[in-house]
Amino acid sequence: MADTKREIERKYEATPDTRLPDLTRIPGVAEAEEHGVTELDAVYHDTEDLRLAASGITLRRRTGGADAGWHLKLPVAPGVRDEITADLSDEVPGELTALVRARTRGAPLVPVVRLLSSREVRLLRDADGTALAELSRDAVVAERLHGEGRTAQWDEIEIELADGADPAFLDGADKKLRKAGLRAAASPSKLARALDETGGGPAARPEPGEPRTAGDHITAYLREETEALLAHDPGVRRDLPDAVHQMRVATRRLRSALRTYRKILDREATQPLIDELKWLAGELGAARDQEVLAARLRDRVAELPATLVLGPVEARLTAWAAAGDEDTRAVALAALDSDRCLRLLDALDALLADPPLLKAAGKAPDAAIPDAVLREYRRVSGRVEHALALAPGPERDTALHDARKAAKRARYAAEAATPALGRPARRFGKRMKAVQKVLGDHQDSVVARDAARDLAVAAHLAGESAFTWGLLYGHEQAAAAEREAELPAVWAKAADPDLRAALRS
Template identity: 70%
Template sequence: MADTKREIERKYEATPDTRLPDLTGVAGVSAVLDQGVAELDAVYHDTADLRLAAASITLRRRTGGADAGWHLKLPVAPGVRDEISAPLSDEVPRALEGLVRARIRGSELVPVMRLLSSREVCHLLDADGALLAELSRDAVRAERLIDSSRTAQWDEIEVELADDGDPAFLDTVEKKLRKAGVKPADSPSKLARALADTATERDERSGPAAEPAGLPPRTAGGHILAYLREQADALLAYDPAVRRDLPDSVHQMRVATRRLRSAFKTFRKVLDRDVTDPIGDELKWLAAELGVARDQEVLTERLRAALDAVPRTLLLGPVRGRLRFWTVAHGSGARRTAVAVLDTKRYLALLESLDTLLGDPPLLRAAGGAADRVIPKAVLKDYDRLAARIDHALALPPGEERDVALHNARKAAKRARYAGEAATPALGKAAKKFAKAMKSVQSVLGDHQDSVVARAALRNLAIQAHTAGESAFTWGLLYGREEARAAEREAELPGVWEKASGPKLRADLTG
């Protein structure tokens, strides 16, 4: 079983002669308790081409100290990582390997670095004896295990915040350390420093991946590729979050897939459709698979909120129990589907396809054009598509056909919004304002579509209740409320659309 903790720490440069100040002078610290010295032996695992290190992820097997075992550290923010631990074993635990599968794919995890650390530990305690932070002073020896047998040595200081501590406390400690001449470390982790200090000449020559040749800055292609890289990185970052069942992770991963696919469609004058269309089809498949869990999550939240708004006198029958049963029956399978799809060969092949596209982008002639000329045309084409769908939907009488047309308009609004977001780095405030306007339209249409879906679910719940001999009154009441809510959104749409559209919007985008 793997355990998780949020690690918030700061690292500082040191030498064997570095003297620490008296930390009882730090606000809130009443005592500094010596915890002795621990000898730590950590072997870090990665692919031969260091894919985990490139993503600031570390996976190690460590003996010695109080937390011997396997530790996987995933970046959250600068100085903040989630540490997932597993018991000591000879092989990489399957639970931890699964969390990095999207990074390593078919590659083998091998030992890449050994770090031997002599660690002096002390605890910073408050007046009640509660732990505020742990300060450790490490004398580190690094032994490279791939490509060469180079070694490196250094000293460093770490200050790690206690569980549930206030991050502002680390600022106070840092101020005291800086006054004593102790400077923050340049490397974010021991492994990063070890790899840098033992790098071979080949490593130094290769460096980070370069931008595609022949693509000058400020071009349409340069901006679009930067946006695609950002979304591909998000896709990879949310993969372990989905596997860990973290809140909103499925939604955010699904958003990344949709943004990628929308960008392929919006900027088809920049990137060759013969290459992007097949990848877009796979992204559509992934979004649909993830959507089973996300859509169920959204629907369940909506139905629960609707029940909470009903007076107790109108809750006839075991409605809450029936909703719980319905949620479990529909939700558990959806969750398993979302996780299982991440282990399929098809998903891993999609990730490889994205890497290939970004490494060797299929740029068309327009990619070399100025961003402020090429990008607005693509964005406005999506806007015109949305306008046509809204006009069509509003011309229809209320009913099923109009519901479908409004759903199609919602999808067009989402694509136009994503286009505006993708264009923002190139076009600035005009694109940001456009995206915000499209989001307002999408919100109205989205709430309408959620009502359509909710009514279908409520009808099924009413049938189940009736079949079981229960009252279906409450479900019928909620159905009627959803019907009224959808009618309100339809009445609201013309005004929202008028405010979000107009000639000024086009003029601002084109300059």
């Protein structure tokens, strides 16, 4: 079974002659406890074309030391990685293979580099004996396991924050180590350095220049959201908080941009991709919607006085949420594991490699992008006005939900336009977000109302009191009415008859 820890560290260049300063001079350190020397043997695995290394991901099988086994490291931020470990075995564990599937696309994982490290360890403790960090000095020998089999060797110093310690400790340590003459390592990881010094790392991705045209800006946005889609895949598989939501947002932003900027990117070429992004968002949506709904109902129950919670309300809600979580999570994982998803990711790569740009893509951003944003604004305006003209009831609920989707699409259009158009697009996006928030809360109340009714029926059939569920239904009905009453003022503030001029200014 895989375990996870957050790894926060700093790396420094060294030579066999590098001398460490007095480590007890580092702020907070009372003792530098020596733990001797350990011999480590690590074989790093990747695809033949080094797709994991290209994404800053490392996967190794290591023996020696206290944590022998498989280690997968996923980048979180500079100097911060999540390390997922699995028991020692001959083959790459399936749970780790799954976490990198979006990157490998099913390509075999093979040994690419072997690192032999002689590690001298010091554990830094405070006056109470609490561990603050582990400082290690490594003498490394690297061997390329394919190609010409070249070797390299170097020394380095690494300081890794202890579990639960304050990350600010590393800033104080960094000052002392730099003052002693150490300098930050040029490579982000041992693997990156080993690849560079034994025959080269992954093929360099073409670096796009500074966006100049409308097509440049929209393509850059698509590239950014595609990377977000890939980056959140492991989080969904690990069931991390908000990962499903963030991955779903990336799919929606991509789909929205392809639909909104159809005068810049050929819609005939992108329509199949739009359809597939809609499919993936839908498969992820069930899990996200269940997560939001369960949290809303829990909050509603928690707000009630104890005297109004009649029967096993919390137990029923917990069982209902758990069953829903299991079902919707299975749907999301099945989608990510499908060949259909891999084809979608390949199609996104192909789009970015050779965007189907139309004539308008070559225009200046302020000549081509504003019209697309204005189309989205007009769609929101029409749907909001239509919904407000209807009498309260199911038809109006549906119309308000349609208006919410249009507001979200307009917001995404503004986000894509902001790097090109600046403050006017950013301001418009914030206005659409305010409209989306009111309409979103209204839709959540509609869905929660239906769930409360279903739970009331189930409780009644089980011989339990349905009073509390009826009370929740009434609360949600009142919440929906409040949002409907709030909408005209929010829309009046968001509406902008001079938007065209603002976006072109």
